[in-house]
Amino acid sequence: MTESSNTNENELRIAVIGAGPAGVYSSDIFLRQLKKLGEELGLGTKARIDLFEKLPVPFGLVRYGVAPDHPSIKFIADALEKTLDNPDIHLYCDVEFGKDVTLDELLARYDAVLFATGAVKDKPLGLPGADLDGVYGAAKFVEWYDGYPTGAREWPLTAENVAVIGGGNVAMDVARELMRNADDLKAKTDIPDNVYEGIQRNKAKVLHLFIRRGVAQAKFSVQELREMEKLPGVQLIINEDDFELDDDTIEVAGKDKLTRQMVEELFTIREMAEDMEDDGDVDFEGNPADRKYYVHFNSAPTEILGEDGKVKAIRVERTETGADGKMHRTGEFTDYPVEAVYHAIGYKPAEAPGIVYDEKGAHLANANGDGRITTAADGGEVRERLYATGWAKRGPVGLIGSTKSDALMIVTNMLEDLAKAAEGGRVAADRDPESIDRLLESRGIKPIDFAGWKKVDAFERAEGAKEGREHKKVIDPEQMRQLAHA
Template sequence: MTQDSELRIAVIGAGPAGVYSSDIFLRQLKKLGDELGVGTEARIDLFEKLPVPFGLVRYGVAPDHPSIKFISSALEKTLDNPDIHLYCDVEFGSDVTLDELLDRYDAVLFATGAVKDKPLKLEGADLDGVYGAAKFVEWYDGYPTGAREWPLEAEEVAVIGGGNVAMDVARELMRNADDLKNRTDIPDNVYEGIKANKAKTLHLFIRRGVAQAKFSVQELREMEKLPGVQLIIDEDDFELDDETIEEAGKDKLTRQMVEELFAIREMAEDMEDDGDVDFEGNPADRQYFIHFNSAPVEILGEDGKVRGIKVERTRTSADGKMTRTGEFVEYPVQAVYHAIGYKPEAAPGIAYDEKGAHLANANGDGRITVSAEDGEIRERLYATGWAKRGPVGLIGSTKSDALLIVTNMLEDLAKAAEGGRVAPDRDPESIDRLLESRGVKPIDFTGWKKIDAYERSEGAKEGREHKKVIDNEKFRELAHAE
């Protein structure tokens, strides 16, 4: 083996983490490869279990986020690179094993995302009418194996969580179906579901204070512009002491978030003063209550169904420590959604760190280890994004992750024999023959472009930019059409 042959890298997961890492690897290799002695040529094969790429951007972010279009087009531009080969509809662990990849690739990078909710550990969490955010997000984002119908019978609803997913869930529950359809790519079943939604009152419960919430400013601004919705706040939640204001001011993003929340407070006061109206001054037919310093302690039931939620008032100090007050309030609700965090997926043959909720890796540097307890590094295996650090950080955080992991990968390849070209099978078509022998038909970038063109044409019929396909067989039919 010589440097005349290209480096071969397998990436598992074609969401933002996998695509960003592929792009950064190729860029850094061109820049540093000769200096490191590994050459500047590489082939990256990107494996995705779903029939389409983009993971979290397509299936984890609410459809009414305007930034999705920009992120998707940037990711697509990266995939349109002759050195990156897309293998959608190929599942790691069943269609192809770790050993088979290590035979054919010099390094394997895991960029798998998260599709499961962290469990809600409250009494009553098993009642009919309690839902994890992940499954609801799958429904409204048209996830291929997600629910096709969603029960939206409750007139009073609670959402638990102090982050962006909680905000997404609450916003979609308060959405006007026609407004959502006009602005997004939602499929017909989601439009019909939201059109039939009976929710008139929503309570968002955040355990800590205004200065400790984890909302992005963009999320807050989207909350401010919900047709037909009146925002309602508790004045007491906004009584911040000097120490808390000073602490919040140290971090730019926190300061901006707090400033936006105070703007929302003013907006909520105006909505009330003007006769319970929405942001445009029109009569509101839905009410959205935002409760800070409110920790749900029990979901109340009757005949196995949700009938209410019991919440304890809390206090939050400037350093973010929360204490309970012993004051309880009960709210009548018929459905509870919890957005308290995701649990990233395990990967067959890779140790999992249950405590950190990510693949076991050395000191967060992305190098996969034998176990969560044993820091011994397994050569040629890496993790990035949520697979590396757990379900924290925005999509943009995956870029800084990717640079760190790519730097470590290149460092390790430079130390390896044969200029990093250690995989014994270097035939680039070997993986195609293996998959074909198993009856696996990958969807490549050309196949994805056919799907995308169809979604655009279906959207255009309704004056929309895009309309999502949600059926796996339809994806395959479109992608493999001659």
């Protein structure tokens, strides 16, 4: 036996399901922590991580869940790519867990399996009229404008008056894209042609964003608010009364740095909105605005009203929010004429075959949020060698950055458990690193590896360069496969 294959048989084997930020960060942190602590824990310092992704390309949420005009996304994608360019991390895109490979097959070949699956479904709206024609979940719209491989290719942007429901960053993204100028968006992003043409035909002239709680309880990031401030041709309109915060509310908001910064930015927007009105209904640059964007706090939609099966208005109840964040209804209702309603009230993270799902928390069942998978949603026994991180662990809350702190905690738990296991953590029976490749090949599955992804990326850059852009997204999964395997 050669020395290198002997080393290969001795390395720890970890399978990670999902090559989005949660999966990539966890892989990186696992290798770093193992180098740092492996000797002391009796685990050695060598590991091989195989990263399985059901889509033909990596990066999950960064590529397909965030609006294309986020400047920071490029930096995150670059950082994730650097991590994947590591000889100890092997990328297997276009391989779907539960369909192309089972849990038992992974457990036979890997010492631990970590679920870092994201979310592609919306939480249901649950309002009367939610099934009317013209009511859309944010997830499907995001899939369209981000060119998700199996997403819609056309989107009906025929409504002149539009409502968006939600008090978080996804609601902000959706509202901003609906108010976007197509040429401005194309110049600065990687949107494909079908999205550019769709937004060019967008008829929306008036948009209402409804947030159930008050200014101090919204969940917007400062970056989202700053992007909202710079929309060409769009006048921002707010209700002055929403900004009359009592001393208790100001005190509570001031205790948390991020909340304080958000509230300060919202007050900046209030001043901008006043200036826009005073200067004759203009946009942020002082040019005449042809679209109006209303931001309504303390406004809880209660019903979507229809006619002939189509949306014609949304009924909204005024609320009051105390300093403790508790919301009270006032019984005052207003109907707003709209022809489309988008709801961004949260995602439902994906289920994983063979793993219990916690419906209440909307995540995979895990012990006290420590990432160790359990046999039941409420307590249950810990299942050995199975872990969850990111939204799969905690549900659809937190920004991309939150996945880093998650990953460190889960990796620490994984290393602790592996150190207690027999054989120095090397518990998988099949230790041949090529065994997984033979299994997939026997099923006619051709994974796309990191080199394959680089070919797709190079093509996207070349296509973008033809139009003076950095990137232009490929959206057809078959084309991705052809490029990757060329």
